[in-house]
Amino acid sequence: MALHERLSSVDTAWLRMDRPTNLMMICGVMMFATRPELQQLRSLVARRMLCFHRFSQRIVDNGLTADWVTDSHFDLDWHVRQIALPDAAGHEELEQVVGDLISTPLDPSKPMWQFHLIAMRDGASALVLRIHHCYGDGFGLMHVVNAMTDLDPDQPLSPAADLGGPASRRTTWERVLGPVTEVIGDVGRLAGDLITQGADMLARPDKAMEVARNGIGLAAQAALIAAMTPDSVTRFKGSLGVMKRVAWADSLSLFEVKAVAEAFSCSINDVLLAAVSGALRTYLMQQGDVVDAVEIRALVPVNLRPPGPVTELGNHFGLVFLDLPLNLADPVQRLREVSHRMALLKHSRQPLVALGILAGLGVAPALLRERILEALAANATAVMTNVPGSREPRYLAGQKIDRQIFWVPQSGGIGIGVSILSYAGKVNFGVVADVRRVPDPATLVSLFAGQFEILLDLAMWQLCAPH
Secondary structure, three states: OOOEEEOOHHHHHHHHOOEOOEOOEEEEEEEEOOOOOHHHHHHHHHHHOOOOHHHHEEEEEOOOOEEEEEOOOOOHHHHEEEEOOOOOOOHHHHHHHHHHHHOOOOOOOOOOEEEEEEEOHHHOEEEEEEEEHHHEOHHHHHHHHHHHOEOOOOOOOOOOOOOOOOOOOOOHHHHHHOOOOHHHHHHHHHHHHHHHOOOOOOOOHHHHHHHHOOOOOHHHHHHHHHHOOOOOOOOOOOOOOOOEEEEEOOOEEHHHHHHHHHHOOOOHHHHHHHHHHHHHHHHHHHOOOOOOOOOEEEEEEEEOOOOOOOOOOEOOEEEEEEEEOOOOOOHHHHHHHHHHHHHHHHOOOHHHHHHHHHHHHHHOOHHHHHHHHHHHHHOOOEEEEEEEOOOOOOEEOOEEOOEEEEEOOOOOOOOEEEEEEEEOOEEEEEEEEEOOOOOOHHHHHHHHHHHHHHHHHHHHHHHHOOO
Protein backbone atom coordinates (compact mmCIF):
# COMPACT_ATOMS: atom_id res chain seq x y z
CA MET A 1 0.00 0.00 0.00
CA ALA A 2 1.29 3.46 -0.89
CA LEU A 3 2.91 5.45 1.89
CA HIS A 4 1.33 8.71 0.72
CA GLU A 5 -2.28 9.20 -0.37
CA ARG A 6 -4.08 12.44 -1.04
CA LEU A 7 -7.17 13.13 1.06
CA SER A 8 -10.32 13.62 -0.98
CA SER A 9 -11.63 17.17 -1.06
CA VAL A 10 -14.58 16.22 1.16
CA ASP A 11 -12.37 14.46 3.74
CA THR A 12 -10.08 17.50 3.69
CA ALA A 13 -13.10 19.68 4.42
CA TRP A 14 -13.88 17.69 7.57
CA LEU A 15 -10.21 17.89 8.59
CA ARG A 16 -10.14 21.66 8.24
CA MET A 17 -13.49 22.29 9.91
CA ASP A 18 -11.94 21.68 13.34
CA ARG A 19 -12.43 24.57 15.74
CA PRO A 20 -11.60 24.76 19.46
CA THR A 21 -15.35 25.15 20.07
CA ASN A 22 -16.37 22.34 17.72
CA LEU A 23 -14.06 19.39 17.14
CA MET A 24 -14.82 17.24 14.11
CA MET A 25 -14.70 14.04 16.10
CA ILE A 26 -17.12 11.11 16.02
CA CYS A 27 -17.38 9.67 19.52
CA GLY A 28 -19.06 6.43 20.50
CA VAL A 29 -19.31 4.09 23.45
CA MET A 30 -19.80 0.35 23.79
CA MET A 31 -21.11 -0.87 27.13
CA PHE A 32 -20.40 -4.28 28.64
CA ALA A 33 -21.66 -6.10 31.71
CA THR A 34 -18.14 -7.55 31.96
CA ARG A 35 -14.58 -6.21 31.52
CA PRO A 36 -12.45 -7.01 28.48
CA GLU A 37 -8.74 -7.33 29.23
CA LEU A 38 -6.71 -4.37 27.97
CA GLN A 39 -4.07 -6.51 26.28
CA GLN A 40 -6.70 -8.72 24.68
CA LEU A 41 -8.39 -5.58 23.34
CA ARG A 42 -5.10 -4.25 21.95
CA SER A 43 -4.44 -7.57 20.27
CA LEU A 44 -7.88 -7.53 18.65
CA VAL A 45 -7.41 -3.94 17.42
CA ALA A 46 -4.02 -4.88 15.94
CA ARG A 47 -5.52 -7.78 13.99
CA ARG A 48 -8.95 -6.56 13.03
CA MET A 49 -8.79 -2.78 12.89
CA LEU A 50 -5.27 -2.13 11.65
CA CYS A 51 -6.01 -4.45 8.73
CA PHE A 52 -7.58 -1.24 7.40
CA HIS A 53 -4.40 0.64 6.52
CA ARG A 54 -6.03 4.02 7.03
CA PHE A 55 -5.87 3.68 10.82
CA SER A 56 -2.08 3.45 10.85
CA GLN A 57 -1.86 6.70 8.90
CA ARG A 58 -1.57 10.26 10.15
CA ILE A 59 -2.23 13.42 8.13
CA VAL A 60 0.28 15.92 6.82
CA ASP A 61 -1.46 19.18 5.92
CA ASN A 62 0.65 21.94 4.42
CA GLY A 63 -2.30 24.29 3.93
CA LEU A 64 -2.51 23.58 0.22
CA THR A 65 -2.82 19.82 0.17
CA ALA A 66 -3.40 17.16 2.81
CA ASP A 67 -1.97 13.64 2.58
CA TRP A 68 -2.35 10.36 4.41
CA VAL A 69 1.12 9.26 5.54
CA THR A 70 1.98 5.97 7.20
CA ASP A 71 3.03 6.70 10.81
CA SER A 72 6.52 5.24 11.19
CA HIS A 73 6.29 5.72 14.98
CA PHE A 74 2.86 4.14 15.41
CA ASP A 75 2.32 3.05 19.04
CA LEU A 76 -0.77 0.92 19.66
CA ASP A 77 -0.47 1.41 23.42
CA TRP A 78 -1.03 5.15 22.92
CA HIS A 79 -4.15 4.55 20.84
CA VAL A 80 -5.78 1.92 23.07
CA ARG A 81 -5.67 3.09 26.68
CA GLN A 82 -7.29 2.51 30.03
CA ILE A 83 -8.91 5.11 32.30
CA ALA A 84 -9.17 4.41 36.02
CA LEU A 85 -12.33 5.64 37.75
CA PRO A 86 -13.48 5.09 41.33
CA ASP A 87 -14.98 1.67 41.95
CA ALA A 88 -18.41 3.25 42.37
CA ALA A 89 -18.34 4.87 38.91
CA GLY A 90 -21.67 4.59 37.15
CA HIS A 91 -23.81 6.31 34.53
CA GLU A 92 -23.22 9.91 35.63
CA GLU A 93 -19.47 9.46 35.99
CA LEU A 94 -19.28 7.88 32.53
CA GLU A 95 -21.21 10.81 31.03
CA GLN A 96 -18.71 13.17 32.63
CA VAL A 97 -15.71 11.30 31.23
CA VAL A 98 -17.22 11.08 27.74
CA GLY A 99 -17.97 14.81 27.85
CA ASP A 100 -14.36 15.54 28.78
CA LEU A 101 -13.03 13.28 26.02
CA ILE A 102 -15.33 14.73 23.37
CA SER A 103 -14.04 18.20 24.33
CA THR A 104 -10.38 17.16 24.02
CA PRO A 105 -8.68 17.35 20.59
CA LEU A 106 -7.02 14.33 19.07
CA ASP A 107 -3.26 14.64 18.47
CA PRO A 108 -2.73 15.61 14.80
CA SER A 109 0.86 14.33 14.89
CA LYS A 110 -0.50 10.77 15.20
CA PRO A 111 -3.33 8.83 13.53
CA MET A 112 -6.35 10.67 14.89
CA TRP A 113 -8.23 8.00 16.77
CA GLN A 114 -8.18 6.59 20.31
CA PHE A 115 -9.99 3.97 22.36
CA HIS A 116 -10.42 4.38 26.13
CA LEU A 117 -11.36 1.34 28.23
CA ILE A 118 -13.16 2.36 31.45
CA ALA A 119 -13.89 0.06 34.39
CA MET A 120 -17.21 0.71 36.16
CA ARG A 121 -19.13 -0.57 39.15
CA ASP A 122 -20.28 -4.19 39.53
CA GLY A 123 -17.71 -5.49 37.07
CA ALA A 124 -19.17 -3.54 34.14
CA SER A 125 -17.10 -1.50 31.69
CA ALA A 126 -17.32 0.86 28.74
CA LEU A 127 -15.16 1.40 25.70
CA VAL A 128 -15.11 4.97 24.39
CA LEU A 129 -14.11 5.35 20.73
CA ARG A 130 -12.93 8.69 19.33
CA ILE A 131 -12.24 8.98 15.58
CA HIS A 132 -11.77 12.13 13.54
CA HIS A 133 -14.53 12.63 10.98
CA CYS A 134 -12.01 12.87 8.12
CA TYR A 135 -11.39 9.09 8.47
CA GLY A 136 -14.93 8.23 7.54
CA ASP A 137 -18.66 8.76 7.94
CA GLY A 138 -21.01 6.75 10.14
CA PHE A 139 -21.69 4.10 7.51
CA GLY A 140 -18.00 3.52 6.80
CA LEU A 141 -17.07 3.40 10.48
CA MET A 142 -19.93 0.98 11.26
CA HIS A 143 -18.33 -1.34 8.69
CA VAL A 144 -15.09 -1.15 10.69
CA VAL A 145 -16.92 -1.78 13.99
CA ASN A 146 -18.66 -4.84 12.51
CA ALA A 147 -15.31 -6.10 11.20
CA MET A 148 -13.92 -5.91 14.75
CA THR A 149 -16.85 -7.66 16.41
CA ASP A 150 -18.44 -11.11 16.20
CA LEU A 151 -21.94 -12.56 16.20
CA ASP A 152 -20.61 -15.68 17.96
CA PRO A 153 -17.76 -15.28 20.48
CA ASP A 154 -16.75 -18.89 19.88
CA GLN A 155 -16.35 -18.29 16.14
CA PRO A 156 -14.34 -15.07 15.77
CA LEU A 157 -14.07 -13.59 12.30
CA SER A 158 -10.86 -13.40 10.35
CA PRO A 159 -9.41 -9.93 9.66
CA ALA A 160 -11.42 -8.11 7.00
CA ALA A 161 -10.11 -7.12 3.60
CA ASP A 162 -8.62 -3.65 3.45
CA LEU A 163 -10.73 -0.85 1.97
CA GLY A 164 -9.74 1.46 -0.83
CA GLY A 165 -6.33 2.39 -2.13
CA PRO A 166 -4.71 5.62 -3.17
CA ALA A 167 -7.25 8.40 -3.48
CA SER A 168 -9.13 8.25 -6.75
CA ARG A 169 -8.36 10.84 -9.37
CA ARG A 170 -12.06 11.10 -10.10
CA THR A 171 -13.98 14.05 -8.76
CA THR A 172 -16.42 13.75 -5.90
CA TRP A 173 -19.28 14.11 -8.39
CA GLU A 174 -17.97 11.20 -10.48
CA ARG A 175 -17.56 8.89 -7.51
CA VAL A 176 -21.05 9.61 -6.23
CA LEU A 177 -22.97 9.82 -9.49
CA GLY A 178 -21.07 7.44 -11.74
CA PRO A 179 -19.96 8.35 -15.27
CA VAL A 180 -19.77 12.09 -15.76
CA THR A 181 -22.39 13.57 -18.01
CA GLU A 182 -21.96 17.00 -19.53
CA VAL A 183 -24.42 18.42 -17.04
CA ILE A 184 -22.77 16.90 -13.99
CA GLY A 185 -19.41 18.05 -15.29
CA ASP A 186 -20.84 21.54 -15.49
CA VAL A 187 -21.95 21.31 -11.87
CA GLY A 188 -18.51 20.20 -10.76
CA ARG A 189 -16.85 23.00 -12.70
CA LEU A 190 -19.37 25.43 -11.28
CA ALA A 191 -18.37 24.51 -7.72
CA GLY A 192 -14.70 24.89 -8.62
CA ASP A 193 -15.28 28.20 -10.39
CA LEU A 194 -17.15 29.63 -7.44
CA ILE A 195 -14.32 28.74 -5.09
CA THR A 196 -11.60 30.18 -7.32
CA GLN A 197 -13.60 33.38 -7.69
CA GLY A 198 -13.75 33.76 -3.93
CA ALA A 199 -17.49 33.02 -3.75
CA ASP A 200 -19.70 30.00 -3.17
CA MET A 201 -23.14 28.60 -3.84
CA LEU A 202 -24.51 30.21 -0.73
CA ALA A 203 -23.60 33.66 -1.99
CA ARG A 204 -24.05 33.17 -5.76
CA PRO A 205 -27.31 31.41 -6.60
CA ASP A 206 -27.40 33.46 -9.82
CA LYS A 207 -24.36 31.51 -11.07
CA ALA A 208 -26.09 28.26 -10.21
CA MET A 209 -29.00 29.24 -12.45
CA GLU A 210 -26.75 28.72 -15.45
CA VAL A 211 -26.84 25.01 -14.73
CA ALA A 212 -30.61 24.98 -14.38
CA ARG A 213 -30.97 25.63 -18.09
CA ASN A 214 -29.27 22.29 -18.71
CA GLY A 215 -32.26 20.56 -17.16
CA ILE A 216 -31.00 19.63 -13.70
CA GLY A 217 -32.44 20.69 -10.34
CA LEU A 218 -29.17 21.26 -8.53
CA ALA A 219 -29.22 24.99 -9.24
CA ALA A 220 -32.66 25.46 -7.77
CA GLN A 221 -31.60 23.72 -4.58
CA ALA A 222 -28.45 25.84 -4.40
CA ALA A 223 -30.61 28.92 -4.72
CA LEU A 224 -32.93 27.57 -2.02
CA ILE A 225 -30.05 27.14 0.43
CA ALA A 226 -28.70 30.58 -0.45
CA ALA A 227 -32.11 32.19 0.09
CA MET A 228 -32.64 30.73 3.55
CA THR A 229 -33.15 33.25 6.28
CA PRO A 230 -31.15 32.73 9.48
CA ASP A 231 -32.64 30.12 11.80
CA SER A 232 -34.99 31.07 14.64
CA VAL A 233 -33.37 32.84 17.56
CA THR A 234 -33.58 30.53 20.58
CA ARG A 235 -31.39 29.70 23.56
CA PHE A 236 -30.04 26.83 21.44
CA LYS A 237 -28.11 29.31 19.27
CA GLY A 238 -25.35 31.68 20.37
CA SER A 239 -21.69 31.78 21.28
CA LEU A 240 -20.00 28.46 22.07
CA GLY A 241 -17.39 27.44 24.61
CA VAL A 242 -14.92 24.58 24.52
CA MET A 243 -16.72 22.18 26.86
CA LYS A 244 -19.31 19.67 25.70
CA ARG A 245 -21.60 17.49 27.75
CA VAL A 246 -23.26 14.27 26.63
CA ALA A 247 -26.26 12.26 27.73
CA TRP A 248 -28.20 9.26 26.51
CA ALA A 249 -31.69 7.94 27.05
CA ASP A 250 -32.78 4.47 28.03
CA SER A 251 -32.99 2.27 24.95
CA LEU A 252 -36.27 2.20 23.05
CA SER A 253 -37.74 -1.01 21.65
CA LEU A 254 -37.26 -1.05 17.88
CA PHE A 255 -40.46 -3.12 17.69
CA GLU A 256 -42.39 -0.31 19.41
CA VAL A 257 -40.84 2.37 17.19
CA LYS A 258 -41.86 0.36 14.12
CA ALA A 259 -45.37 0.03 15.55
CA VAL A 260 -45.68 3.81 15.84
CA ALA A 261 -44.38 4.25 12.30
CA GLU A 262 -46.90 1.70 11.01
CA ALA A 263 -49.80 3.30 12.90
CA PHE A 264 -49.13 6.70 11.34
CA SER A 265 -47.91 5.46 7.91
CA CYS A 266 -44.49 7.07 8.16
CA SER A 267 -40.86 6.01 8.56
CA ILE A 268 -39.01 5.07 11.74
CA ASN A 269 -36.79 8.10 11.19
CA ASP A 270 -39.88 10.36 11.02
CA VAL A 271 -41.07 9.05 14.39
CA LEU A 272 -37.72 9.67 16.05
CA LEU A 273 -37.31 13.15 14.55
CA ALA A 274 -40.82 14.05 15.69
CA ALA A 275 -39.96 12.91 19.23
CA VAL A 276 -36.83 15.08 19.09
CA SER A 277 -38.94 18.03 17.93
CA GLY A 278 -41.31 17.51 20.84
CA ALA A 279 -38.42 17.29 23.30
CA LEU A 280 -36.85 20.53 22.02
CA ARG A 281 -40.25 22.28 22.18
CA THR A 282 -40.88 21.11 25.75
CA TYR A 283 -37.35 22.08 26.85
CA LEU A 284 -37.82 25.65 25.60
CA MET A 285 -41.22 25.87 27.27
CA GLN A 286 -39.75 24.66 30.57
CA GLN A 287 -37.25 27.53 30.36
CA GLY A 288 -40.15 29.96 29.99
CA ASP A 289 -39.55 30.62 26.27
CA VAL A 290 -42.37 31.29 23.81
CA VAL A 291 -42.55 28.65 21.05
CA ASP A 292 -45.77 29.55 19.22
CA ALA A 293 -43.92 30.75 16.12
CA VAL A 294 -40.68 28.79 16.47
CA GLU A 295 -39.33 26.42 13.87
CA ILE A 296 -35.68 25.40 13.99
CA ARG A 297 -33.59 23.77 11.28
CA ALA A 298 -31.62 20.61 11.67
CA LEU A 299 -28.84 19.46 9.36
CA VAL A 300 -29.66 15.83 8.54
CA PRO A 301 -27.02 13.67 6.80
CA VAL A 302 -28.17 11.67 3.76
CA ASN A 303 -26.17 8.61 2.71
CA LEU A 304 -24.89 8.91 -0.88
CA ARG A 305 -22.96 5.66 -0.99
CA PRO A 306 -23.98 3.30 -3.80
CA PRO A 307 -26.02 0.24 -2.76
CA GLY A 308 -24.05 -2.81 -1.73
CA PRO A 309 -21.05 -3.49 0.51
CA VAL A 310 -18.85 -0.65 1.77
CA THR A 311 -15.82 -0.43 -0.52
CA GLU A 312 -13.98 2.54 0.96
CA LEU A 313 -13.87 4.67 4.07
CA GLY A 314 -14.02 8.45 3.76
CA ASN A 315 -17.12 10.61 3.71
CA HIS A 316 -19.85 9.99 1.16
CA PHE A 317 -22.93 11.82 2.33
CA GLY A 318 -24.81 15.01 1.68
CA LEU A 319 -26.89 17.15 4.02
CA VAL A 320 -30.44 18.47 4.00
CA PHE A 321 -31.95 21.29 6.02
CA LEU A 322 -35.02 19.98 7.86
CA ASP A 323 -37.35 22.52 9.48
CA LEU A 324 -38.59 21.09 12.78
CA PRO A 325 -42.10 22.40 13.64
CA LEU A 326 -41.64 23.24 17.31
CA ASN A 327 -44.62 25.58 16.97
CA LEU A 328 -47.04 22.65 16.62
CA ALA A 329 -48.46 21.55 19.97
CA ASP A 330 -50.26 18.42 18.78
CA PRO A 331 -47.78 15.48 18.66
CA VAL A 332 -49.57 13.69 15.81
CA GLN A 333 -49.78 16.85 13.72
CA ARG A 334 -46.09 17.42 14.44
CA LEU A 335 -45.24 13.88 13.33
CA ARG A 336 -47.21 14.19 10.10
CA GLU A 337 -45.56 17.52 9.30
CA VAL A 338 -42.06 16.12 9.93
CA SER A 339 -42.89 13.14 7.71
CA HIS A 340 -44.18 15.42 4.93
CA ARG A 341 -41.10 17.63 5.03
CA MET A 342 -38.71 14.70 5.02
CA ALA A 343 -40.51 13.20 2.02
CA LEU A 344 -39.99 16.43 0.08
CA LEU A 345 -36.30 16.54 1.01
CA LYS A 346 -35.76 12.92 -0.03
CA HIS A 347 -36.70 13.86 -3.58
CA SER A 348 -34.68 17.08 -3.64
CA ARG A 349 -31.13 17.70 -4.83
CA GLN A 350 -30.09 19.32 -1.56
CA PRO A 351 -27.78 16.45 -0.54
CA LEU A 352 -25.80 16.81 -3.78
CA VAL A 353 -25.60 20.58 -3.45
CA ALA A 354 -24.35 20.18 0.12
CA LEU A 355 -21.78 17.62 -1.03
CA GLY A 356 -20.55 20.14 -3.59
CA ILE A 357 -20.24 22.77 -0.86
CA LEU A 358 -18.29 20.32 1.32
CA ALA A 359 -15.97 19.53 -1.58
CA GLY A 360 -15.40 23.24 -2.04
CA LEU A 361 -14.63 23.64 1.65
CA GLY A 362 -11.78 21.19 1.28
CA VAL A 363 -9.93 23.42 -1.18
CA ALA A 364 -11.19 26.86 -0.15
CA PRO A 365 -8.86 29.41 1.47
CA ALA A 366 -9.24 29.63 5.24
CA LEU A 367 -11.03 32.98 5.18
CA LEU A 368 -13.60 31.77 2.65
CA ARG A 369 -14.02 28.49 4.52
CA GLU A 370 -14.92 30.41 7.68
CA ARG A 371 -17.48 32.46 5.73
CA ILE A 372 -19.14 29.31 4.43
CA LEU A 373 -19.20 27.67 7.87
CA GLU A 374 -20.69 30.77 9.43
CA ALA A 375 -23.39 30.89 6.76
CA LEU A 376 -24.27 27.22 7.21
CA ALA A 377 -24.29 27.51 11.01
CA ALA A 378 -26.60 30.54 10.82
CA ASN A 379 -29.07 28.42 8.86
CA ALA A 380 -29.26 25.56 11.38
CA THR A 381 -29.53 24.92 15.12
CA ALA A 382 -28.63 21.24 15.40
CA VAL A 383 -27.17 18.24 13.59
CA MET A 384 -29.30 15.10 13.71
CA THR A 385 -28.27 11.72 12.34
CA ASN A 386 -29.62 8.18 12.34
CA VAL A 387 -27.30 5.23 11.62
CA PRO A 388 -28.48 1.60 11.41
CA GLY A 389 -26.37 -0.79 13.44
CA SER A 390 -26.32 -4.56 13.80
CA ARG A 391 -29.68 -6.30 14.14
CA GLU A 392 -28.10 -8.98 16.33
CA PRO A 393 -26.03 -8.69 19.53
CA ARG A 394 -22.30 -8.60 18.85
CA TYR A 395 -19.19 -9.45 20.85
CA LEU A 396 -15.91 -7.58 21.16
CA ALA A 397 -12.86 -9.50 22.35
CA GLY A 398 -15.24 -12.23 23.52
CA GLN A 399 -17.40 -9.86 25.60
CA LYS A 400 -21.03 -9.16 24.73
CA ILE A 401 -21.80 -5.55 23.81
CA ASP A 402 -24.93 -4.57 25.73
CA ARG A 403 -25.37 -1.12 24.19
CA GLN A 404 -23.87 1.05 21.48
CA ILE A 405 -24.26 4.83 21.42
CA PHE A 406 -22.49 7.54 19.45
CA TRP A 407 -22.41 11.33 19.18
CA VAL A 408 -22.17 13.34 15.99
CA PRO A 409 -19.90 16.41 15.75
CA GLN A 410 -21.36 19.84 14.99
CA SER A 411 -19.78 22.20 12.49
CA GLY A 412 -19.26 25.95 12.70
CA GLY A 413 -21.32 27.56 15.43
CA ILE A 414 -23.90 24.77 15.83
CA GLY A 415 -24.15 23.73 19.46
CA ILE A 416 -26.35 20.59 19.55
CA GLY A 417 -25.85 17.13 18.06
CA VAL A 418 -28.52 14.41 18.19
CA SER A 419 -27.55 10.84 17.27
CA ILE A 420 -29.72 7.76 16.88
CA LEU A 421 -28.26 4.26 16.51
CA SER A 422 -30.22 1.02 16.24
CA TYR A 423 -28.61 -2.08 17.74
CA ALA A 424 -29.88 -5.56 18.58
CA GLY A 425 -33.57 -4.67 18.52
CA LYS A 426 -33.09 -1.42 20.42
CA VAL A 427 -32.88 2.25 19.47
CA ASN A 428 -30.30 4.30 21.34
CA PHE A 429 -30.59 8.08 21.51
CA GLY A 430 -27.70 10.37 22.44
CA VAL A 431 -27.25 14.14 22.73
CA VAL A 432 -24.05 16.18 22.78
CA ALA A 433 -24.36 19.87 23.54
CA ASP A 434 -22.22 22.89 24.21
CA VAL A 435 -22.56 23.73 27.90
CA ARG A 436 -23.34 27.36 27.05
CA ARG A 437 -26.34 26.32 24.99
CA VAL A 438 -27.70 23.26 26.85
CA PRO A 439 -25.98 22.82 30.21
CA ASP A 440 -28.25 19.89 31.11
CA PRO A 441 -28.51 17.51 28.11
CA ALA A 442 -29.81 14.78 30.44
CA THR A 443 -33.02 16.81 30.72
CA LEU A 444 -33.32 16.83 26.93
CA VAL A 445 -32.95 13.05 26.63
CA SER A 446 -35.54 12.45 29.35
CA LEU A 447 -37.95 14.68 27.43
CA PHE A 448 -37.26 12.68 24.27
CA ALA A 449 -38.27 9.46 26.04
CA GLY A 450 -41.44 11.13 27.28
CA GLN A 451 -42.35 12.39 23.80
CA PHE A 452 -41.91 8.93 22.34
CA GLU A 453 -44.16 7.44 25.04
CA ILE A 454 -46.86 9.94 24.04
CA LEU A 455 -46.61 8.86 20.39
CA LEU A 456 -46.61 5.19 21.41
CA ASP A 457 -49.78 5.61 23.49
CA LEU A 458 -51.51 7.43 20.62
CA ALA A 459 -50.39 4.76 18.15
CA MET A 460 -51.72 1.94 20.34
CA TRP A 461 -55.04 3.75 20.68
CA GLN A 462 -55.24 4.19 16.91
CA LEU A 463 -54.30 0.58 16.15
CA CYS A 464 -56.80 -0.76 18.68
CA ALA A 465 -59.65 1.62 17.84
CA PRO A 466 -62.54 0.08 15.85
CA HIS A 467 -62.54 1.07 12.17
